[in-house]
Amino acid sequence: MIPDAVALQTTGAIARLLINGLQAGAIYILLAVGLSIILGTLKFVNFAHGALYIIGAYLGLIIAQDPSFGGKLAEWGFGDIGLGFGYLAALVVVPLVVFVIGVLMERFVARPFYDRPDTDQILLTYGIALILTELFRVLFGGASRSIDQPPWARGSATGVPVLGDALTALGINAVSTWRIVIILLTAVLVGIVFVLIEYTDFGLTVRAGTVDAEMVELLGVKLSRPYLVVFGIGAALAGVAGLVGGPLVNFNPDYGATILVPAFLTVVVGGVGSIRGAVIAGLSFGLIQAGLVQFGFSEWAQVGIYAVAAVVLLVRPQGLLGQEVAA
């Protein structure tokens, strides 16, 4: 093999690892950023965040396709409630609907519990997660589902103009267009949230409120409004995670609990309340997972994430970019 070909092969392997890692990390990032801003700003521990992911996935399936559900819906004659409007329609509707669900959740569930101990918040939201899980099982049945990749995102991205040339130059001969879509979509959404939090008056209020809510109120700012929006944004991101993750995994009503653990781990490793931290931790987890799979250790992929998390938290208990909390 000539040296240039070896270099290209190496570059290709690294690029593939990066793309697979970014895609795997993207789902963690979408979930963790929402969870982190809710936990960091509102100091509210939301164990129902995984249920919001499931709402996004099922809602996306109903809007995008024409699935047939089992469960009570079928018994009542509503088994074929799919709208078949396509994936793009789901991409518009899901975040809006889950945002509204998040707003209602903040107003009627979370707000009365802000001043209560963490254990009360955990019990409350865990209870809500259980209720929603069972509700989905009763309505839709327990069968695993997945969302079809939209036709425009099927096949290899190497056939896409400009992007395909760039991938080929990097030595990548085949990569799913869908993976690229997930990475770009996540980057855009997280970028929007980042700009909102870091560069707007709304974000300034939220960041100040995270540190000292009473002081912000003493300055005359009604914090309940930004809190409502923060919760809604966090929920919407979880819904989008469910929608974009839908074509990658087989989900069922229990999948919300499964995805919640790595999402919380991403938040804690990144540092509670830090968007940058959630992105770094999510990407790291994705890269570790993809790396272990690529080098033939796929059975260690999940273990690898937890091992790295344990080491990080031993060295920095406040997480990578978290604030140290005084005892």
Next chain:
Amino acid sequence: MSQSDETATEVDRETTDTSDRSTVGQSILEVDAIDAYYGESHILRDLSLHVEEGEICALLGRNGAGKTTTLRSIASTAEPEVRAGQIRFYGHEITHMATEDVAVRGISLVPEERRIFPDLTVEENIHVAEVVRNRSNVLGRNISFDREQMPDEDLYEVFPRLEERLSQKGGTLSGGEQQMLAIARALKQNPDLLMLDEPYEGLAPQIIQSVEAAIERIREDGTTVLLVEQNAVAAMNVADRCYVVDQGSVVFEGTAEELRNDEETRQRYLGV
């Protein structure tokens, strides 16, 4: 937060009108026989005081006498809970109002320990106070502001050192600079009543002089000041009138000159 929610409906029902302020030289704040509690601890007992427009009024007393509790009661923070008595500002009752609604009526509190936002820059710390007038914050709250926010140039004329440190994080400032930032942040709203809780605490004598000068300047600009201070000597230097508080009740009311001449009160309640 929960207390704010309980009072939000009440606040929304009435108009936050700050235009009825023609009572020059008269009482703008009246605290009338309030009893305040932290949980079951009875802190303020039948405490009454008033603050006149344009004056610097000092609230003095030993540690734990109830000075900070008085300011927090006026600002209507979640704690303490005022269970009896009334607090009126320009004749409108503000007892039990949401904290943010008291603030937009023209009362600014600079709490002890300054409580600046350490990760925000000096400019951002001050800008938080400007967000108050954003549409998203005032929508549906029936708020009308009759006073413009203080222009930056006026603010930095009082606190020139802050202008040199606009891009610096609040947490990296010295104690004196943090105190100036805390006062500047409150002043940005151009309040009718500025309440300062222990503004000299932990400051070097030279810095105390700078803060004293700033307070004098604030008064000259027409802002009424209610000052809580353990450093009685420093407070009497700038105050027109003084109250001495002991065990949650007012035990002395008079001019700063009268307090200076009342050796028994000074020694018994202030230790000076």
